[in-house]
Amino acid sequence: MLEALGLDDAHTAVYRSVLAVPSASAKEVSASVGMPVGRARTMIGELERLGLLARQASQPDRVVASPPAIALKPLLLERERGLTRAHEALIEFSELYREAADQRNAADVVDVILGTDAVRQRIGQLQAAANREVRVLVLSQVAIISGAENVEEDRALERGVRYRVVVEGGVLERPGFLDVARSVGALGEEIRVLPTLPTRMFIADDAMALLPMRSHGENSSLGALLVHPSGLLDLVMAIFEEYWKTATRLLPDDNGAQDGVDRDVLKLLLLGLTDATIAAQLRISVRTLQRRVAELMELAAVTTRIQLGAEAVRRGWI
Template sequence: MIEAIGLDDEHTSLYRLILQSPSASVDELAASVAKSPVEVRAIVAELERLGLIARQAAAPDRVVASPPSLALQPMLLDRERRLTQAHEALVELSELYRRGAAQRETPDVVDVVLGADAVRQRFAQLQASAKRRVSVFVLSDIAFLDADENHAEDDALARGVQYRVIVEKAVLERPGFIDSAREAAPFGEEIRVLPTLPTRLIIADDDMALLPMRSHGEDRSSGALLVHPSGLLDLVIAIFEEYWATSTEFISTGELPGAHDAVDRDLLKLLLLGLTDAAAGAQLGISVRTVQRRVAELMETAGVSTRIQLGAEAVRRSWV
């Protein structure tokens, strides 16, 4: 609740500490939170300004917590009032937008977004506004945003938004890709693979889509097309669904015999998707010789003599 009224972690931690103490000095608080007295004094001053703490009458150099029910309630009421006003403004602005959209001519169903920063902003906004599902094409070359910088995706997954992601095969060679995919899977991100894709793309809730004006070349991130509800958006969604139906599932749950189930399953998946022994080994952090040894062991376990037979057997046994 405290974080919800706008206090950061440092202010929240110190306020909780003061709540649990009859009174405390700046030096005592600094020792407890392993910060300098100067840093703590600044936080104490801000908490005092907000009315969350007060000076002790008998010892002005010590602070005490104000009753939370007295100090926090006005702040919560003010926050609720502001949220209500923001919601009313959102409804009004959405209605104005709806009226304007209804008068759009055919060419106006597409907005042109110019500039790399503006494209990245729209990319993040689509994810931040998603309530149910986000569908994405990921090409091997990065244009919209690096995965490590895409904090909007993490926030959306935390809200329960489902992600359907189709990546080009070459994306699998990015360092740490498998680990990231497995971390995201429990939160609702499903990844599938195709050899190549025609363009990068993101669709939010089947309500709006963003795709680059150019999918390849030096200008691939300098502009994008924002597609509003229309026959064109329906076509974009249908194309994604067609590619999704023909793509290969990346994360599998089939059990493998032996002591290295997860690694062997990932190895089989990568090899079946067409990666070389060297590329698969680099992704998994193992040598080419180790890749070849594990493949030989899997062939022996499956009772086959060729890699093609191993692939067929792996699919039949749901190892991948």
């Protein structure tokens, strides 16, 4: 609640607990918020330095809460002034950047990013700056940044940024990928699949694209090309849209006649995954998967898996 002032949930909990009582000791705060006494004492000291808490005159080992309207308002005003100054600097810097961008020649529309950490930083920055949409191509090779590390994707999805992602078929072999796809799908991310892709790609809105690449040879290293607004960026976006149009949607809509597991089985079969990979994604045994496929074939009155796929599409099961 007080993150805007640089305070975390623990500070908020301590301040709230003291607000609710006439006064409190570190031991009482510790018991109230469920943290060790030493940590509670540290929190109290930090809040005291900020003027949110004060020592009780008659009992210095106890603290009282300062009135929020008096203690918090100056902090908020100072933070607002800081944000105003930062916003003014943003406008000034953006104008300088725009003027420089207008003077870019053909060689200046691409920046070269060197090093794994620098590439990861740019990927995070692109997502953090996106307002409308992020478009991504994902290779089956080891990811530059894992889903767990990519916190900016979660934040972007939470603020309503749309994600359109095309992955190589090999990505579906990663353990738990289907569960992850379903969870981000609920937040507005759509994933499609193609057998192969030529490169990785990140596009933020229509403003900038990042093309990560790895050099070859003994001294292989990771780098990327950062593409600014230009004819080249237009080409990169057009390439993504072509792959998007031909890719197959990973997760079916939930309006088919079959239950969720059957829809997943049918969809993954159509994507060409092996029985072992499908079973691993669905957390069932291969034998259970094969038995269910046989039951679906009997239900659809077909004798081959190819016929099953066609019949499933015709009947609207996927």
